[in-house]
Every structure is written in structure tokens, then in C-alpha cells.
Ligand SMILES: Cc1cc2nc3c(=O)[nH]c(=O)nc-3n(C[C@H](O)[C@H](O)[C@H](O)COP(=O)(O)OP(=O)(O)OC[C@H]3O[C@@H](n4cnc5c(N)ncnc54)[C@H](O)[C@@H]3O)c2cc1C
Ligand SMILES: Cc1cc2nc3c(=O)[nH]c(=O)nc-3n(C[C@H](O)[C@H](O)[C@H](O)COP(=O)(O)O)c2cc1C
């Protein structure tokens with residue numbers, strides 16, 4: 001889908017340096033699934049030129065609203081942070097292949113690092129619906145640099161009680177969210193869902209036994225967002241050894257099975 | 264109003280095509296653009312054998328421009344023919360296959376393989392890719408080696424042959440004359456300009472391949488100049504490209520001498536860019552009472 005004039009309902013700084021954008025788009029809200037992204041034009045001029053990929057934070061199908069939680073990381077996202085309710089945004093999406101949703105009751109762990117937790121919020125709200133609110137089998141792990149950047153209250157509002165880790169130790173476990181996960185998770189889960197910076201995904205892949213399925217979301221620089229320019233490559237395994245091929249994050253991902261990724 | 268053009272034997276219903284490498288193998292944008300409305304679809308550079316392409320990062324943004332070092336990733340000519348061309352055959356649009364090789368023989372064998380292939384309207388011979396170690400731009404930077412490639416292709420196919428030229432040369436007109444003499448039916452210009460970017464935090468080049476090709480609005484004046492010079496030097500038709508994002512941009516290329524245009528990087532910014540460019544051309548013709556697009560070709564020289 002492509003709409004040059006998607007109305008902005010809200011765009012507020014909800015944590016230091018992080019904005020929550022709400023768009024009026026019943027079409028996207030209906031079509032979206034967790035892990036997919038929107039390809040957003042942050043400027044009406046030719047500089048910055050390219051669109052920016054941003055994950056869908058959640059979709060309110062009844063009211064036709066789509067949310068994005070983003071960090072003002074550079075020029076494009078800073079321009080986006082300057083937009084006001086009533087402004088129009090040029091949006092393509094939903095794009096890409098998202099997470100495979102679990103069947104009711106399966107035990108799952110959901111692990112998010114920093115702003116990487118954004119797409120997991122959408123996933124958690126879908127899991128809540130699928131599980132009819134019975135969430136004993138869902139363990140949520142959130143990590144961030146500092147306590148104020150944890151998405152803990154948002155997650156708690158959905159009815160989950162997340163385990164938390166911060167780099168500075170101000171809230172929860174002091175250290176990485178993966179170390180926290182290893183410390184906490186004695187019992188086996190059927191599936192892990194994760195999203196976060198590359199070092200986090202790498203240490204998760206090391207920590208995992210071979211028989212646990214884990215789906216993780218990957219980031220790479222994008223041009224087209226639809227598989228046409230071949231710029232957004234990541235290495236995936238081809239056979240058992242050091243062989244690899246390139247997958248395209250915008251189309252084959254952004255969600256991949258961690259066993260397929262080549263770190 | 265007539266929008267039909269003929270580029271070296273390829274009949275196009277209007278003068279707007281897609282630029283190779285920016286429109287995949289046709290299917291990727293088909294949800295955003297009705298392919299039947301395009302003048303032609305030029306697909307991604309195709310080689311004899313599959314190619315992995317270069318390591319990431321493959322792109323970097325520059326002011327109003329884009330550096331890319333994809334490195335001709337493609338599934339190889341057999342897969343293109345078997346798996347991708349059938350999809351494009353459903354549409355009423357000429358398909359032009361962009362071909363690239365490491366050696367003169369590679370180009371000739373590709374031309375032979377695609378000769379008489381159902382659903383191929385013509386070949387665009389990429390002697391101008393800046394992102395591969397062998398072949399590519401090395402052929403296009405010298406009039407004699409460029410001619411040698413085109414002669415090999417010409418002898419191997421009855422399809423229309425379009426030579427795609429590099430701007431990274433001292434005299435693009437000299438290369439154009441040379442490939443025209445070697446039997447090219449038309450010319451595509453320009454391919455990307457060799458460039459690079461450096462990240463001051465890591466003190467390293469941004470692109471995995473170090474250097475890449477610059478495209479997008481930033482290169483338009485260079486491309487327009489190239490079309491202008493080549494139009495004066497040769498008689499064969501020109502498919503003009505480089506930074507085209509609007510009808511106005513396209514009309515500038517046509518007035519400089521392009522018989523048709525291709526839209527590249529602009530597709531990434533606006534997935535319907537090709538259609539918007541076409542509408543812009545139509546609006547201009549209507550407003551200015553121009554009955555045939557061909558009357559505008561080279562208008563700025565008169
Ligand atoms: C599938 C996907 C989903 C994403 N979801 C979110 C999200 O929900 N929230 C969020 O805050 N961020 C998300 N990101 C990262 C976000 O796209 C970048 O932070 C953003 O593009 C930076 O743009 P900028 O102009 O502000 O920064 P600049 O540094 O000016 O960007 C320069 C160039 O680098 C690219 N770039 C910079 N950082 C990244 C990155 N981490 N990944 C890919 N390209 C990058 C930009 O797209 C641009 O082309 C996601 C990235 C991907 C690939
Ligand atoms: C991502 C990307 C991939 C490209 N791949 C090819 C290719 O495979 N073969 C080729 O001849 N040109 C290739 N090009 C060059 C374009 O076809 C075009 O000549 C150039 O980008 C200038 O046009 P533009 O500014 O409208 O993009 C590529 C350009 C880009 C941006």
C-alpha cells in the first residue's frame with residue numbers, strides 16, 4: 001500500500017529522545033502483522049533522499065490507527081520528530097515478512113533490547129489476543145541503556161510482567177538482557193522472539209541450544225523496501241559449513257529464524 | 264497526442280522506461296505500478312552465472328543522491344529466463360534485458376542465449392557498471408574495448424542492441440561514436456558516477472565495496488550534459504537517464520536529445536515515479552499543444 005497523504009494524529013516525545021507517532025490508516029492497520037515495517041518519507045524535499053524503515057509498534061484495527069515508536073537517531077528521524085498532528089506523511093507499507101504467531105498456550109520468551117523492543121509490543125498484543133489473556137506461558141525480557149528507556153510500563157499495561165535489565169543497573173538486572181534471560185530462564189520455552197542491536201542477537205544465538213526455535217528481526221540500510229534494489233542484504237547460511245548466500249532484509253525479512261543467520 | 268517512440272527498433276507506447284537495477288526483475292513494483300502503462304521495463308543486470316554481489320553496506324545516502332555498490336547480484340541468465348520472464352510476459356510492455364560480463368565472450372554468449380527468446384524486446388549492454396572487479400566499466404571507459412563488446416553482441420543476436428555508457432570517461436561522445444559504428448542500435452546514458460563516502464566515527468569508508476556509483480537527482484546536470492553531447496555526435500536514438508524524478512526532468516532530457524527516458528533512483532522515493540513522470544510529460548504536451556513527443560526530441564539544439 002502506498003499513501004502520500006497519511007494523516008498524523010499524534011507525534012509525542014514519550015521517553016527522552018523517543019517519539020510515538022500515531023497515523024490514521026485503516027488500510028495499514030487491517031493489513032499489518034507484527035514484525036512488519038513501514039517505509040516512511042521524512043522530508044518532502046530531495047534531501048534526505050531515501051525513505052526510512054520503521055517497525056509497526058502496534059495497530060488499532062477498530063479505530064484504524066497505526067503506531068510507530070522511534071528514536072531520533074539522525075537527520076531523517078529528527079525531521080519526523082518535528083511533524084505535528086494534522087501534517088501528512090508519505091508512507092509505504094506494511095512491508096516485509098513478520099513473526100510467525102504462536103498457537104494458543106505455547107510457552108514463549110519475548111526478548112527486546114533498546115528501541116528494538118518496538119515491534120515486540122505489537123507481537124505481545126497479538127499473543128494476548130490469541131491466548132485469550134492467559135499469559136502464564138509468556139516470559140518477557142526487556143533491556144535498555146537506562147531505566148527511563150525501558151518499555152516496561154507499556155508492556156505491563158498489556159498485562160505482562162517483564163523481567164528488566166539496564167546497562168547502568170538503575171532498574172532491574174545490571175547488564176545485558178541476554179545475560180538476564182540466561183540467568184532467569186531455567187525452563188525451556190517452545191519459541192523465542194527477539195529484536196535488538198546486532199551484538200544482542202549474536203549473543204542470543206550463542207546462548208541458544210540447537211533445538212530452540214528463535215525468530216529475530218534484523219536491520220540493514222534500505223533503498224526501495226520492496227526487493228527491487230538489492231541493497232539490504234544480510235548473510236544467511238547455505239548448508240552446514242562456512243557457505244552463505246545473501247537474503248534481502250526488506251522482503252525475505254526483517255524477521256528471520258536465528259538458525260539461518262550467519263553471524 | 265502521440266507518445267509512441269521507437270528506440271533502435273524497440274517500439275514503446277510512451278517514452279518512460281525503468282532504469283536497470285532500480286526496478287528488480289519487474290515483479291517487485293507491480294503492486295504499485297501497472298506495468299502495462301510503462302514504455303518499457305529494463306530489468307536488473309544479468310550475467311551468465313548467478314552472482315552473489317558485494318558485502319553490506321551496499322548503499323549510502325548523499326545530498327539528493329545515492330551511492331550504490333550492489334555488485335550485479337542476480338540469479339544468472341537461465342533463472343532469469345525460466346523463473347522471471349514468464350511473469351513479465353503477462354503484460355503488454357517491452358522487456359529489455361540488461362546484460363553484463365567479465366569478458367567479451369561472456370557478453371556474446373548472453374546475447375546468443377537471449378536471441379529469439381520469447382518476451383525479450385531488446386538488450387541493454389552494460390559496459391559501464393562501476394561495482395565489479397572485472398568487465399563492466401573497464402570496457403566502457405575506452406572507445407575501442409567498448410566497440411569490441413558491442414561487435415561481439417551484434418554478431419550474436421538479431422535483437423535490438425542498446426549500449427549503456429559510463430559518464431566516467433574523458434569523452435562520452437567518442438565512446439558513443441565508436442559503439443554506434445560497431446553496430447549499436449541505440450544508446451543508454453548515463454550509468455552511475457564513481458564516488459565514495461567516509462564515516463568519520465569509524466574512520467572507514469561507508470560502503471562494503473569502498474567505492475560505489477552515484478545516482479539520483481544529484482547527478483542530473485551531468486547526465487543532461489552527456490545526452491546533449493552524444494546527441495550532437497551520433498544519429499542513433501538515446502535512452503536518457505540520471506536523476507529523473509518528474510515530468511519536467513524527463514522533458515529536459517528529451518529536449519537535450521533523448522528519444523525516451525528511464526526512471527531509476529526516483530522509484531525508491533516514489534514507487535509510482537514512472538507514472539508521475541509520464542503524467543507530467545502528458546500535461547506539458549497538452550498545455551503546450553504538442554501533438555507528437557518526437558517533435559520535442561533535441562528541441563534545445565534548434
Ligand atoms: C526493518 C527495520 C525496522 C526498524 N524499526 C525501527 C523502529 O521501530 N524504531 C526506530 O527508532 N528505528 C527503527 N529502525 C532503524 C531506523 O530505520 C533508523 O534509525 C533510521 O533509518 C535512521 O535514519 P536517520 O535519518 O534518522 O539517521 P541517519 O544516520 O541520518 O541515516 C543515514 C542513513 O543510514 C540509514 N540507517 C541509519 N541507522 C540505521 C539502522 N539502524 N538500520 C537501518 N538503516 C539505518 C538510514 O536509513 C539512512 O539511509 C528500523 C530499521 C529497520 C531496517
Ligand atoms: C541500486 C542500483 C542498482 C543498479 N544496477 C544497475 C545494473 O544492474 N545495470 C545497469 O546497467 N545499471 C544499474 N544501475 C544504474 C541505473 O540503471 C541508472 O543508470 C543510474 O542509476 C542513473 O539513473 P537514476 O539517477 O535515475 O538512478 C543501478 C542503479 C542503482 C541505484
Ligand code: FES
Nearest residue numbers: 223225227230250
Ligand atoms: S531495500 Fe531494496 S531490496 Fe531491500
